[in-house]
Amino acid sequence: MALWITDECINCDVCEPECPNQAISMGEEIYEIDAQRCTECVGHFSEPQCVQLCPVSCIPVNPAYVETPEQLLAKYHRLQRAALPPGAETGPANDDAADAAPLPAASSLPASA
Numbered sequence: 621m622a623l624w625i626t627d628e629c630i631n632c633d634v635c636e637p638e639c640p641n642q643a644i645s646m647g648e649e650i651y652e653i654d655a656q657r658c659t660e661c662v663g664h665f666s667e668p669q670c671v672q673l674c675p676v677s678c679i680p681v682n683p684a685y686v687e688t689p690e691q692l693l694a695k696y697h698r699l700q701r702a703a704l705p706p707g708a709e710t711g712p713a714n715d716d717a718a719d720a721a722p723l724p725a726a727s728s729l730p731a732s733a
């Protein structure tokens with residue numbers, strides 16, 4: 621699952637620079653996580669960095685984005701490829717089935733706590 625930030629966030633700015641996927645940004649009132657970019661830190665770290673650092677523990681999993689570890693790893697690979705400069709990808713396309721799996725649609729965003 622991707623993670624999300626509840627309205628208990630105190631805008632301490634600690635998590636945003638530590639996200640390896642640039643998934644965290646300031647929203648209208650509090651920080652937000654882009655579920656399309658959050659891999660739960662899969663591919664980078666063994667634990668979600670934002671959860672480790674958040675002083676008020678306001679970053680639970682997002683039930684609207686149920687993803688398997690394989691899907692999270694596939695998202696990581698997609699993000700890595702997207703970050704490459706044009707023409708830099710020289711190898712054959714990765715045809716891993718999990719790579720092609722679309723992100724589950726957000727049927728309903730969780731209510732703010």
Ligand code: SF4
Nearest residue numbers: 639658660661668670
């Ligand atoms: S779990 Fe990792 S990838 Fe997801 S928002 Fe937190 S720091 Fe970023």
Ligand code: SF4
Nearest residue numbers: 629630632633635674
């Ligand atoms: S670390 Fe927690 S309290 Fe601080 S900005 Fe991030 S989500 Fe908000």
